[in-house]
Amino acid sequence: MSPRDVRFAGGTVSGLSAATGELGWDELVNLAYHQRVQLWAAGFYRTEGLHWDSAAMRGEPFKYFAYGVAAAEVEVDGFTGASTLRRVDIVHDVGDSLSPLVDIGQIEGGFVQGAGWLTLEDLRWDESDGPHRGRLATQSASTYKLPSFSEMPEDFRVTLLEKAHEDGAVYGSKAVGEPPLMLAFSVREALRHAAEAFGPAGTSVELASPATPEAVYWAVESARAAKAHTDRPLVAAGQGR
Numbered sequence: 331m332s333p334r335d336v337r338f339a340g341g342t343v344s345g346l347s348a349a350t351g352e353l354g355w356d357e358l359v360n361l362a363y364h365q366r367v368q369l370w371a372a373g374f375y376r377t378e379g380l381h382w383d384s385a386a387m388r389g390e391p392f393k394y395f396a397y398g399v400a401a402a403e404v405e406v407d408g409f410t411g412a413s414t415l416r417r418v419d420i421v422h423d424v425g426d427s428l429s430p431l432v433d434i435g436q437i438e439g440g441f442v443q444g445a446g447w448l449t450l451e452d453l454r455w456d457e458s459d460g461p462h463r464g465r466l467a468t469q470s471a472s473t474y475k476l477p478s479f480s481e482m483p484e485d486f487r488v489t490l491l492e493k494a495h496e497d498g499a500v501y502g503s504k505a506v507g508e509p510p511l512m513l514a515f516s517v518r519e520a521l522r523h524a525a526e527a528f529g530p531a532g533t534s535v536e537l538a539s540p541a542t543p544e545a546v547y548w549a550v551e552s553a554r555a556a557k558a559h560t561d562r563p564l565v566a567a568g569q570g571r
Contacts, residue, residue: 341354342354342355343355377393378498380393393496393499394425394496396423396424396504396505396509397422398420398421398422398437398509398510398513399422400419400420400421400513400516401419401516401569401570402516402517402519403416403417403520403569404416404521404569404570405524406521406524410543411543411548411549413449413521413524414484415445415481415482415517416484416485417483417487418441418483418485418486418487419489420437420441420489420510420513421491422437422488422506422513424491424503424504424506425496425499425502425503426495427503428501433490434488434490436506438486438510439510440507440509440510440513441510441511442477442481442514443511444511444512444513444514444515444517445481445514446475446477447511447514448539448540449541449542450475450476450477450542451475451540452475452542453466453474454466454467454468454473516570517570518537518539518541520568520570521537521541522535522537522570523568524546525546525550525552525553525568526549526553526568527553528553528554529552529553529557530557533553533556535553536549
């Protein structure tokens with residue numbers, strides 16, 4: 331019998347041999363297991379041309395790097411520290427995109443995940459001296475805030491870098507899964523910039539991460555404390571890159 335004669339259909343397998351005839355899928359797996367026949371294949375890809383001299387600190391340890399740039403515009407409420415992400419502009423290098431819609435979706439998703447990480451997802455642990463000390467207290471949807479549709483920027487513009495062919499990669503493309511997450515630092519820096527706007531020119535404030543409304547509020551208060559007069563704006567805008 332030839333492997334070309336094997337047919338899988340309707341939960342059965344035929345064409346294995348004249349002796350076995352037609353077998354159910356469960357029977358086939360059981361038979362292969364007891365005869366120690368591997369039912370899967372594995373492989374490992376070794377990228378060509380990679381080298382690195384740790385003594386000289388020279389070489390090419392990776393096939394390529396992914397590059398991106400983002401600018402974010404936010405609005406901060408000076409009474410509560412609540413913020414609105416008004417606009418985001420991103421340019422990202424994905425080489426020659428295999429599927430622009432998929433890549434843009436990946437960039438948008440990674441960015442929003444990063445924005446949640448840096449502005450919403452506040453991890454808290456039990457600090458009491460009881461038996462639950464060290465237990466994560468924000469472990470459920472009721473206590474751990476994830477980004478949702480309401481956290482999406484009102485104006486979200488993503489552009490793929492043009493003429494960015496990457497030699498030696500599949501059709502000149504680059505992967506674009508995790509790198510866009512880091513572009514969300516533009517949101518955090520925009521929040522810090524907006525908080526500083528509540529103080530006099532040249533004010534610099536510290537802003538914790540994640541920059542929750544509470545953290546932003548205290549940054550705003552820090553900027554206000556540096557202000558010599560009592561004229562306090564209620565709303566300020568910031569930009570981050």
